[in-house]
Amino acid sequence: MKKRLPLLFLLLGLALVARSLLPERNKTDFDLAAFGRLPVVVNGRVKPVDTVARTALVVLQSSQSIAAPDETKLTPNEWLLDVLFRSSRSDAYQHFEINHPDLLAIFSLTPAEGRAKRRFSFRQLEPKIDELQRQARLVEPVEVAIRTPFQKAVAQLYANLGLYIRLKASLVAPDHQDFLGELLTYQKNVTAGVAAVRAKEAGQPHDPALVAQMMESGGRFSRMGELAYLLAVPPNDGESNTTGWKKVGESLLDSFPTGQINPAIMVYAGLARTWKADQPKEFNEILRLYRAQLERNFPQSLVKCDAEARYNSAQPFYNAMILYVLAFLIAVISWLVWPVELGRAAFWLLGIAWGLATAGLLARMWLEGRPPVTNLYSSALFVGWSAVGFCLALEYIYRNAIGSVAGGLVGFATLLIGYYLSLGGDTLEMMRAVLDSNFWLATHVVTVTAGYGATFLAGFLAIIYIFRGVFTKSLDKATSDALSRMIYGIVCFATLFSLVGTILGGIWADQSWGRFWGWDPKENGALMIVIWNAIYLHARWGGLAKQRGLAALAVFGNIITAWSWFGVNMLGVGLHSYGFMDSAFPWLLAFAGSQLLCIAIASIPLAMWRSFRA
C-alpha cells in the first residue's frame, strides 16, 4: 500500500484533470453550450457569449454560481439567456452584491433580505434607483483615489446596474412581448413606411398609422443602439473586417433605407421567442442554422470561441489551485512520515498542477495571440508559474520535499491573488496603444515577472528555513545547508531576471517614450528588487551575513517584491497606468506585517531555535 501511494495520487490528479476536460453537458433540452459558443464583441474583442455570461456574473456578484429564487441552480449561460430574453424572471434574480451597510440603507433593505446576506435583485433595488443615481452624481466629481468606501460602493453598484440594464437591451427590446413579431411587421412595412415618413416631411398625403409605427420602431431601435452592451451583429464581409461589428439597435437603424434586416438580428429575436415559449427543439434548430451560416464567414473566430468556452468550463487554474494545496499538504506530511513515498507523490501532484497551469497559460496566449503576461491578472498567473517551475527543478535535484512545499504554497497563493484580480471582469483584455508590442511584452514583461516569481520563491524558502529551525527539530545541518543553497541559487536567478528585465524595460521606454530611465514608480519598484537582490548577494559574498541573516534578508525581499508588484500601483501616479488599483492596500500592509513578523522570529538567537538547542 505504502509503495503504491505515489501512483494513487498521480491517478487522482490525472482524474481531476480529465474530468475538467470533458465537454460541458446540457442539463436541459436547450443546447445551452452551443448558445454559449456564439461569437459577440465586447471591449473590442470577439469572444463567446459564455465568457460574457461568466464575467458579467463575476462583476455583479463576485461569483459565477447563481440560483433562481426557487433555488434551482442556473448555469451562467442560462442566467444570461434570462437576462437577455426574459427579464421578467431575471429581474428577480439576486445577483447585485452590496456589502456596504449605508448603501443598503439607501434602498431601505437589510442584509437578511438578500441572498447570502449580500445579494439583491433588480426588483429589490428598482424603487430607489433614482436615489442611487443622485448619489452616483455626487460621487462622480470625486477623484477615484480619494473616494470613501461608501462612495466606491455607490459607483460600483451604479456601474453594475448599468451593466445589467445594458445587457437587457443588447439583443431584443427589453420588456417587449414579441420582438420577432414586431421585426416581421417592420420588415413588411419598412419600404412603405419610409415613403410615408418622407411624404409627411414633404407635406404630402400619407398614412399616419404607418408613420407612427415607423417612429415608434425608430425610437425603440435607437434606444437599443445607445444602451446595448454586446456588439452582436457580425459584419457581412466576414472575418477580415474587424471593426464592422454592430449593436442590434445600430444595425436596425441602418436598415431603414435598405429595408434589409441583418439575419443575425432575426436569429436573436427567434431565440428570444423560443426561449420564452420553452421550445427547445426550435431553439436548437435556430442555433444550428445560424452556426452553419457563421461557419462560412467566421471560421477562425468560431474556432477560438469554441476553444475559449471550453477553456472557461475546464477552469484550469481553479483545478491547479486544488492540486497545489494537495501537493503542499502531502509534502508537509512527508516531513513527518513516509518521506520517500509521500515526497514523490507531492512532487508528481505538483508536476500535474504545473502542467495544468502551463496548459492554461498556453491557451490564453493562443486566444489572445500574445505573450503570457498582458495585465495584472496574468502577471499573477505567471509569477506563480515561474516560481513553481523553479520549485520543480529544486525538488528534482534535492528530493527533500522542500521544493514541493514551497511550490504548493506559492502556486496556491499566486492563483488566489489571480482569482481576486479576475473579479474586475474579462481577463483577456485588449492592449492599449503603447503596450501593443508583442516583442516587448515577450521580453521585458516576461523576464521582469519571472524575476518577481524567483524573488518571492527565495523569500518563501527562507520562511521554511526559519519556521523549521525555530519551531521544529528537523533543520539539521544537511537540511539547513541545502535550504541555504537553494535560496542562494534562486536569488541568483532572481537577480538575472530582474536585472535584465528592468534594463529591457528601460530600452522599451527609450523606444516609446524617448528616455531610458525616468524614475517612474513602476521603474523604481523593479530597480528596488534588483538592488535588494544585489544586497543579498554582496552580503553573502562578503560574509556579512550567515545563513540566518541571509534568510531574513530573503524574507524582506518578499516585501520589496509585493511593493513593486502592487504597492506602486496604489500611488496613482506614473506612466504605467494599466494596473492601477487601491482596494488591496490593507492586504498589502497585512502581508508586509506578516513578513516582518517572520524576520522578527528569525532574529531570535540561534541558541533558542529548537533545531539548534543543545
Added chain:
Amino acid sequence: MNPLVRSVRDFCVSLRLTVILLALSLILVFASTLAQVDLGIYAVQEEFYRSFVAIWQVGGIFIPLPGGYLVGGLLLINLLSAHIYRLKLEWRKAGIQLTHSGLIVLLLGELFTGLWQEDFQMTISEGETKNYSESFRLYELAIIDTTDPKMDEVVAIPDSKLAGAALVQHPKLPFRVATKAYYPNTTLARRDAAALSPAAAAVPVATRGVGSSVAVTPLPLTYKMNEMNVPSAVVELIGDEGSLGSWLVSPHLGAPQTLSHAGRTWRVELRIARAYKPFSLQLLKVTHDIYVGTDLPKNFSSRIKLTTPDGRDDREVLIYMNNPLRYGGYTFFQYQMDSSRGQTGLQVVRNPSWLLPYIACIMMTFGLLLQFGLSLRAFIAKRRATAKSVVV
C-alpha cells in the same frame, strides 16, 4: 603603509561599503517614489537624483538623505577601486567583471544622458510644416528684427538669463535689455486699478505696449504633470541715449509687440524656447485607431514628410507608438495626438549616449549568465561526486 591610509583603502574597496551604499540607494528610490505623489516626477528627479543631498519631507518632518549624485558617485568609486585593487584576470571571475563593467557603462550612460540629453516637443497640424521644436519647460525672450522683408533676424535670450541677470547686451541689438521684474509663474487679467490684489499691485507697470492695461498676478511654481509654469517679465530697453521704455512680455499675451528704434523695426515676445533643425517636417495625416465598440486606443500614428533644404532627403515616414523616427541625431516619438483637430504632438530627443544602455544590457546579461552558469556547473559536478561516493 600608514595604518590610517590602509584602513581608508580597506573601507573604500570593502563589500561592506557596497552593501551600505546599496541599502542607501534602496531607501532613496523608495522615498523618491512616495514623494512623487506630492511633488510630481520632475521635481523629484531634481531633488532626489540630480543632487548630493536630498530632503525627504514626510508629513512635517524633514529627513535628509544622500542624493543620487552622492550615492551613485560613491558606488562608482567603490566599484572601480575594488576592481583595481583586486584586479585578477581569472576566467572564474570573468562573469562578475563583465557584469560590473556593464553596470559602470550603465551608470555612465545615465550620467551622460543627464548632462547631454535635450528634450523638446513639436506640435504640428495636418498640412503644416515645421523646422523647429519647442521646449517643455523653458522660455526665451525673442527680439526679432523684421526690417528686411526677406528675412528675420532673431535674437533669443533664455528665460534663465532674464531671471538671473539684470542687464543683457547683444552685439546684434542697438540696445541693452534690462529686467525690471521677472515672475516664473503668472496669470494675466485686464487691469482694473480698484480690484488689484496686493501681489499684483507690487508688479511694476510697463510704460510701452499693451502692458499698461494688463494686471500681472504672480503664482507659486507648479510641479503638476499637466500644468505649466507661464512666466511674465517687465523688461526695459536701454539705447545709447537712454531708456526706450519698458514692456510687459509674457506667453499669455498671445501676440508679439512691435517697436521701432533708429529706423528699424522689431517684434518682441516671450515665447516657449525653440530649437531650429536643419530639416523640416510636414504632417500629412494623423491616425487614431480604437478597438471596436470601445474608446480604448489601439494605435496613434503620424504620416510625415521629411525634407532637407538641400533636397538630399525628401521622403515620407510613419511614426507610431513604439516606432520612433531616428534622424540627424534626433529621435521623434509619437507623444500626443488630437485627431479631431488633425494635430500631432511629437517628442523630440537628442541623446548622444542613447546606445550605452543597450551595450550595458548585453554586457550584464552575459556577465550574469556566465557567473551563475559557472556556479551551477560547479554545483552539479559537486553533487555528482557526492552521489557517486554515497553509491560507492
